[in-house]
Amino acid sequence: MTNHLVDFHVHTDNSYDGNHSATFICEKAEFNNLRAIAFTDHCEVDRCIKDYAHERAVFQTFFEISKVKSAFRGKILVLNGIELGQPNYAPEIASRILDSQKFDVVLGSIHNLRNGFDPYYGESFTEDETKDFMNEYFDEMINLCKWGDFDVLAHLTYPLRYFFAKSGILVNLNDYKKQVDEILRLTAKKDKALEINTAGLRQKLGRLQPETDIVKRFKELGGKFISVGSDAHYADDLAKGITEAYKSAFDAGFDSITLFQNRSPIQMKITEEN
Numbered sequence: 150m151t152n153h154l155v156d157f158h159v160h161t162d163n164s165y166d167g168n169h170s171a172t173f174i175c176e177k178a179e180f181n182n183l184r185a186i187a188f189t190d191h192c193e194v195d196r197c198i199k200d201y202a203h204e205r206a207v208f209q210t211f212f213e214i215s216k217v218k219s220a221f222r223g224k225i226l227v228l229n230g231i232e233l234g235q236p237n238y239a240p241e242i243a244s245r246i247l248d249s250q251k252f253d254v255v256l257g258s259i260h261n262l263r264n265g266f267d268p269y270y271g272e273s274f275t276e277d278e279t280k281d282f283m284n285e286y287f288d289e290m291i292n293l294c295k296w297g298d299f300d301v302l303a304h305l306t307y308p309l310r311y312f313f314a315k316s317g318i319l320v321n322l323n324d325y326k327k328q329v330d331e332i333l334r335l336t337a338k339k340d341k342a343l344e345i346n347t348a349g350l351r352q353k354l355g356r357l358q359p360e361t362d363i364v365k366r367f368k369e370l371g372g373k374f375i376s377v378g379s380d381a382h383y384a385d386d387l388a389k390g391i392t393e394a395y396k397s398a399f400d401a402g403f404d405s406i407t408l409f410q411n412r413s414p415i416q417m418k419i420t421e422e423n
């Protein structure tokens with residue numbers, strides 16, 4: 150049996166760094182035989198404090214997704230998602246956004262620390278800067294999990310992409326084992342899904358985020374749900390690496406991938422064969 154392809158982390162041009170419309174991406178999804186796609190445009194919650202435009206973009210996405218949902222009905226299951234960045238920095242705003250419409254799936258992310266620094270924008274890093282950043286980053290991930298109003302913990306190892314691409318530094322997660330275990334334990338305990346994000350495969354890092362050993366540890370700590378996403382910002386990247394993500398989930402002991410509709414998990418069986 151061939152596994153059905155789904156992609157639960159996709160950005161449209163309603164994200165500040167997205168490039169294609171929801172319609173164009175859905176056409177591509179239909180062409181590639183995807184079963185389901187969740188649009189998860191960015192909402193950097195901490196930036197909403199000063200700039201209402203971020204919150205307004207959420208409504209623009211919602212209207213576009215509503216249109217493609219009906220246009221592609223019967224062909225692809227289109228889901229209304231959001232990637233909430235740093236919701237734990239401004240929880241009242243995050244709650245207001247979540248109450249403003251019906252979401253199918255909410256991704257919880259940390260891109261920047263409380264001082265606003267996101268390694269995506271950095272030019273180069275020293276080992277010490279990397280260590281300081283990772284310590285604070287994982288502490289914020291723990292805070293994000295404690296806050297908890299999301300369905301999928303997105304790209305657990307996000308900063309690794311940029312530390313490696315810009316300075317050749319490969320972060321060793323064993324140095325942060327206590328924090329990573331705490332994040333995985335909370336994610337499992339609160340019945341959230343851990344995302345296997347495939348964007349790293351297309352970048353210099355060349356790895357899934359997180360890798361299979363971490364997914365296995367999540368399972369050991371009681372994790373039940375795995376979500377998969379390409380984090381595509383271009384239609385061409387849609388579903389790239391999803392087959393590798395299924396294999397990683399399977400090797401880690403999961404026989405299903407989780408989809409979300411109306412913020413409720415739906416299990417989709419996967420097999421070893423792809």
Ligand SMILES: [Zn+2]
Nearest residue numbers: 232258303304
């Ligand atoms: Zn992200």
Ligand SMILES: [Zn+2]
Nearest residue numbers: 158160232380
């Ligand atoms: Zn994203």
